[in-house]
Amino acid sequence: MSYRIKSGDTLSAIAKSHHTSVSALMKANPQIKNANKIYAGKSLNLPGARDSFEPGKAGGGKAGGAQAGGKPAGGGKPAGGTGGAGGATAPTGPASRGPKGSPFDIARSHLDKNAGSLKLEKSGVGADMEDWVPNNVNCANFVSACLEQAGQIKDSQHHNAVLGLQKNLDNDPNFKRVSINQAKPGDVVSLKTPGGHHVVMFAGMKNGKPQYIGSNNINKDGSQRISYSQMNYPIMSVHQYRG
Template identity: 65%
Template sequence: MSYRVQSGDNLSTLALRYGTTVDALQKANPQIKDVDLIYTGDTLNIPGAKDGFDSSPSRSGPNLTGGTTNQPANMTTGEGTKGPGGSPFDIARSHLNKNAGSLKLEGSGVGADMEDWVPNNVNCANFVSACLEQAGQISDAQHDNSVMGLQAKLDRDPNFKRVSLQDAKPGDVVSMKVGSGQHVVMFAGWENGKPMFIGSNNVNSDGSQRITISSMNYPIMSVHQYQG
């Protein structure tokens, strides 16, 4: 989850309030250089107290926006973007319903490219970055665990351009404004005139993330399309 720092806050009190640790808070917010110094108005990532693992693969629950957790049968995807390593949408879809905490433990593919230290409730950019890496659309150096950081790197990459949602193709990177924070997913196609998105979403009962496809109604900040 994201939290806007209030007057009087410090990492110790936030760690106690949200059942985490100062060390975990600093790892989730690499912009913090001094654990005794945070600023009112800053937005922090708050790591979850629990990790999400695939002990019950059949478990289902509401997703980020109340849509479906599996690919809808009547969803139209169309031709997606591809890199030297394939389609990031197909790569993401191959991990549907895996929990982010379990996926990061896999020794190859997307799991190997995801960074283990990222808390399991804020893996959206970690997952999208890893899918783009596996597709060969970005380099390891372009991997970013923050939405705004990934957005900025794609803006600087001549192989990507911003497009409208109406021109989006499966695998395009969609950055959204969610409350006081941000979320990033990939475009997955259309269902009954509604855009669908695939990504690492906060769908588990403990607040951790799982790979799902769903509709979302958040304001879109950007749609980045790979040009090759």
């Protein structure tokens, strides 16, 4: 997302109104050398601070963000019964595939990695993630990178905001909106959350409910880790690759 600076704006006021921080805006806009000097008419990249999800109930338990006693990094399973690497998720039907592979398989290969570490890797998904994105809002950054690695989208279609990625997929003739009942592992699922939006990929069914894989806010410090999750948030769209 972007914002055009208006006369009288300050960076701190812009950060507050868009639920982010001055430091995050500075990282997203390296052309700004002095936080006290911004110019009307110029555009700012917004880091998409609302593209995350808050704790919610799912299937009688806690969703990914509401962990209790979960580990902040590395190994171990995400709290809330969401399953870690090798978790009890059974994909239903063949996974969605692009010219270079399945985005679901690509995502699954990074289970339990912290998004903040993954996006600094020099190859694969990490190389396609933009490292300026704050560590608590990498959901669209991660999904975009998985789709790129699978050859389903181009680099120019990568977006770090949920609604931006949704729009790019709507405009791509290789993607079609389907219902969750038609979803294949690797399909892109955009969700409406109490605090904004979240995007993940369908990972099959678990206990009769959709299971997702993505960059989720499950670390104690609020940062994201690649994990499975089940969430009862309203589904805005399910995009399936048909290329």
